[in-house]
Amino acid sequence: MNLLIISDLHINSNNNNNIFGWNSFDFIHQLQKVILKYNIDKVILNGDIYEMYQSTFEDIKNSNKQLVNQLNSDYFYYIKGNHDGLNDFGNQNFVHTNSSGKTIYIEHGHHADFMSGTKVGRFFENLFFKFLKIFLKFSFIKKIFFEVVEYNDQINRIPRKYDRYKYLKYALKLLKKYDLVVLGHTHKIEEHKTYYINQKKIYLNCGSCTFKRFQGIVLNTETLKHKIIKKSNLKVKKTTKVLKIQNNILKNSEFCNKEYFYNN
Numbered sequence: 001m002n003l004l005i006i007s008d009l010h011i012n013s014n015n016n017n018n019i020f021g022w023n024s025f026d027f028i029h030q031l032q033k034v035i036l037k038y039n040i041d042k043v044i045l046n047g048d049i050y051e052m053y054q055s056t057f058e059d060i061k062n063s064n065k066q067l068v069n070q071l072n073s074d075y076f077y078y079i080k081g082n083h084d085g086l087n088d089f090g091n092q093n094f095v096h097t098n099s100s101g102k103t104i105y106i107e108h109g110h111h112a113d114f115m116s117g118t119k120v121g122r123f124f125e126n127l128f129f130k131f132l133k134i135f136l137k138f139s140f141i142k143k144i145f146f147e148v149v150e151y152n153d154q155i156n157r158i159p160r161k162y163d164r165y166k167y168l169k170y171a172l173k174l175l176k177k178y179d180l181v182v183l184g185h186t187h188k189i190e191e192h193k194t195y196y197i198n199q200k201k202i203y204l205n206c207g208s209c210t211f212k213r214f215q216g217i218v219l220n221t222e223t224l225k226h227k228i229i230k231k232s233n234l235k236v237k238k239t240t241k242v243l244k245i246q247n248n249i250l251k252n253s254e255f256c257n258k259e260y261f262y263n264n
């Protein structure tokens with residue numbers, strides 16, 4: 001099985017302050033190219049796909065209908081990130097054991113942080129989100145909350161303060177149990193190989209697709225062979241074929257299923 005793992009798109013409802021930076025159609029087209037090139041069977045959305053610190057899911061969906069519909073199809077496996085705290089859907093992680101017994105573990109990576117990774121932190125985090133769900137019904141509180149979060153959050157600041165060591169340490173701990181670990185969250189693409197009691201271990205970070213970059217990891221679950229995809233500020237050429245595809249997206253909500261790719 002070939003997986004494509006991407007994370008940290010931070011798709012917002014506000015087009016003026018959209019750190020995702022992609023036009024929905026261009027992003028779907030880019031995704032389609034990668035899916036075809038590497039014969040991808042499943043796309044793993046490894047957290048922080050939607051920017052739910054700043055907007056509600058409903059608002060994000062209303063401003064990016066086609067894209068959200070595509071990402072919600074069965075072809076995509078949704079993992080929760082720290083920006084998904086208010087989100088009712090999604091999985092905590094993706095675990096797979098291949099035919100030779102090698103194990104793959106994929107999660108967003110925020111459990112390395114105090115708020116999501118410790119009992120005390122999680123208690124306050126859950127309490128905070130419970131209250132937030134009630135208070136967000138009042139639009140003036142919602143507005144203040146999203147403004148405060150936007151100010152505090154590092155994602156739209158360049159340079160962002162990075163502490164990759166913490167996540168590397170967290171990945172190494174996971175690698176005692178699993179053979180290959182993929183995290184996101186840091187927005188920095190990474191690849192590390194090491195050995196633990198003669199067993200080869202791999203830690204990968206799938207980076208981020210913000211600011212119109214396309215970063216991700218293609219992984220074959222049988223061979224554990226992987227490829228890092230790293231493209232910066234892509235310009236998508238709009239050929240007549242692309243325009244035809246864009247029209248079809250509007251008509252066909254199953255755009256991201258494989259048969260559709262091959263038949264069109």
Ligand SMILES: [Mn+2]
Binds near residue numbers: 008047082083185
């Ligand atoms: Mn994150």
